[in-house]
Amino acid sequence: MNKSIKRTMGLVxxxxxxxxxxxxxxxxxxDETNTNDQNVKAEAKEAQKTQEFKEESKDEPAExxxxxxxxxxKASEDKLEISEETKAxxxxxxxxxxxxxxxxxxxxxxxxxxxxxxxxxxKEISFEYVLKFSGKDKNGQTKYNLSTDYRNYNGKIGQELKxxxxxxxxxxxxxxxxxxxxxxxxxxxxxxxxxxxxxxxTLKDTCIATNxxxxxxxxxxxxxSPGAIILEGDKENIKVRFSVxxxxxxxxxxxxxxxxxxxxxxxxDFKEGExxxxxxxxxxxxxxxxxxxxxxxxxxxxxxxxxLHADFSGDNKEELNKKYNLDVSGDxxxxxxxILSSKINKGEREEIKDESNYKTIYKNDPTLLKGKTKxxxxxxxxxxxxxxxxxxxxxxxxxxxxLKAEEPVTEIVNPTDRIVLVGxxxxxxDVNKPEKNDNAKVAPKTGDSSEMMMYAGIAALMSMGALLxxxxxxxxx
Numbered sequence: 001m002n003k004s005i006k007r008t009m010g011l012v013x014x015x016x017x018x019x020x021x022x023x024x025x026x027x028x029x030x031d032e033t034n035t036n037d038q039n040v041k042a043e044a045k046e047a048q049k050t051q052e053f054k055e056e057s058k059d060e061p062a063e064x065x066x067x068x069x070x071x072x073x074k075a076s077e078d079k080l081e082i083s084e085e086t087k088a089x090x091x092x093x094x095x096x097x098x099x100x101x102x103x104x105x106x107x108x109x110x111x112x113x114x115x116x117x118x119x120x121x122x123k124e125i126s127f128e129y130v131l132k133f134s135g136k137d138k139n140g141q142t143k144y145n146l147s148t149d150y151r152n153y154n155g156k157i158g159q160e161l162k163x164x165x166x167x168x169x170x171x172x173x174x175x176x177x178x179x180x181x182x183x184x185x186x187x188x189x190x191x192x193x194x195x196x197x198x199x200x201x202t203l204k205d206t207c208i209a210t211n212x213x214x215x216x217x218x219x220x221x222x223x224x225s226p227g228a229i230i231l232e233g234d235k236e237n238i239k240v241r242f243s244v245x246x247x248x249x250x251x252x253x254x255x256x257x258x259x260x261x262x263x264x265x266x267x268x269d270f271k272e273g274e275x276x277x278x279x280x281x282x283x284x285x286x287x288x289x290x291x292x293x294x295x296x297x298x299x300x301x302x303x304x305x306x307x308l309h310a311d312f313s314g315d316n317k318e319e320l321n322k323k324y325n326l327d328v329s330g331d332x333x334x335x336x337x338x339i340l341s342s343k344i345n346k347g348e349r350e351e352i353k354d355e356s357n358y359k360t361i362y363k364n365d366p367t368l369l370k371g372k373t374k375x376x377x378x379x380x381x382x383x384x385x386x387x388x389x390x391x392x393x394x395x396x397x398x399x400x401x402x403l404k405a406e407e408p409v410t411e412i413v414n415p416t417d418r419i420v421l422v423g424x425x426x427x428x429x430d431v432n433k434p435e436k437n438d439n440a441k442v443a444p445k446t447g448d449s450s451e452m453m454m455y456a457g458i459a460a461l462m463s464m465g466a467l468l469x470x471x472x473x474x475x476x477x
Contacts, residue, residue: 097166100183102131103209104153104161104199108298114158115200115296116214117333121158127194129153132185133170135178149173150189186210190288195219195278198291216244216293216306216332218277218284222270228342229391231323231404238270238320240338241313242277242284244293247305254309256293258286264293267313270340277308295332306332323393323403344403349388356382358415368423379418385411 106114128150136142148170155161167181186208188199196217199210220242224230243265245254256264266281278284287293297303310328312320323344330336358379368374390405 097168099164100167101207102163102165102183102186103207104129104163104186105209105211106158106160108211111298112158113298113301114213115211115291115294115298116157116197117296118158118301123157124155125157126152126154127197128189128191129199130173130187130189131165131170131183132187133167133178133181133183135167135170135181137176137178143178144184146170146172146178147187183208188212188289190278190285192276192279195276196288198289198294200291213291213294214296215288215291216295217335218288218293218308219274219335220277220308220330221274221335221337222272223337223339224272225339225341228324228340229344229346230340230342231344231391233404234320234323236269237314237316238324238340239312239314239317240268240270240326241311242266242268242281243309243311244287245307245309246293247307248303256287256306258283258292259290260286262286270338293332308332308336310338343393344391345393347390347392347400349390351386351388352383353386354384356415358382358417360418360420362420362422364424365421366424368421369425369427370423372423374421374423375418376421377417377419380416382415383413385413387411 106116108114112118130150131148133146133148134142134144135146149172153161165183167183169177169179170181171177186199188194188197188210190198196215198213198215200213201210203209222240243254243263244256245252246256247253258264262283264283264287266277266284268275268277268280278288293306295302295304295306308328308330310326311317312324312326314320323342325341325343327339327341328336329339358381360379363376365374386408388405388408390402392400392402394400
């Protein structure tokens, strides 16, 4: 091969290499451009979804919020507390056991607000939660919708929690052990310790998490109004139906229904004391558990109001409405008071019959002058008195309707004798004492003998004077 042919072949080879390199470089730039475009589109799409979600979820119940709201962001991860349970599992994790992280969240999108009352931020709280999972039984068959036993959340309101759960094997609430498990959801049951908090939807693609949602307080105190008359036959036979009205944006919905189209209500025997209504009825339980009675939004704060209604129920409700009243006070955050008052009055009827006359008895009285009488005791007739206590209500016109009468009480009152005292005392008189002369001057009473002698002397002088005057007159004749 001559030199010109070799030179030509070398140039062709070099040209081919150059073309190949250009193609590779163009492909790299094309791939990078496509990747950048995809990233930009993805970011724009995610931003659009976020904005759409914020608009859609504004002021909606937490249960209706899409599960993407539970995405654990970097900002929220920084606030997470690691549970003691998680710390205790670190050794097991280091030994190669498989774990799965679950989250109990208070805040929304890393915000400082959520579906709870921010005034309670930082308060100590304790409640139970349950993990729902799937796993293989001892025969290797995969079982679904399994539940763990109750686990405790102890922390503060607003303090989010991360729990690392070993899933190589999990013991269910019935004591069976399952392997190769996967956590599917977190449930927050209603209990004596937790009457208001429920959990929202879970997010399986990114993580298992639940937002904690505050619902209406259903703790209710039942009291009887002071002085109210409750008939003995009714005390153990008063049933009350509790129901809920929801007010949102000035519109009231009553009665409120669950999403299964059953009313949020409960029928309870009235008894004095406190009652957690959410635990007394499956319908109320479902409403709190499913956040049907939620109150707060991370965007607008408290945006709903709930009112508790109390009405008589049972076969005798018409009779109860006629006799009694139920009054409800309180609010959906602090709880409620139901007062049972009465329309019943108490009356008493008295009937007098079988009257008998009294006797007059005369008794001598030696301290009373003879011929004198004095009444010592007035007489009174005897009779039989019948008293009947009864209970009644009045209609609008004041007409009484007797509801119940007690057994009559009979009282026999004996007659009271009339007692007259008759004098037997004889008066002792001075025989030398002149008869009383109404025209005679009465000498002053005295007990002094000297005065008597003075009066006697004066009388003697007056007599002597009279004699001298009479004698003188005779001498003139």
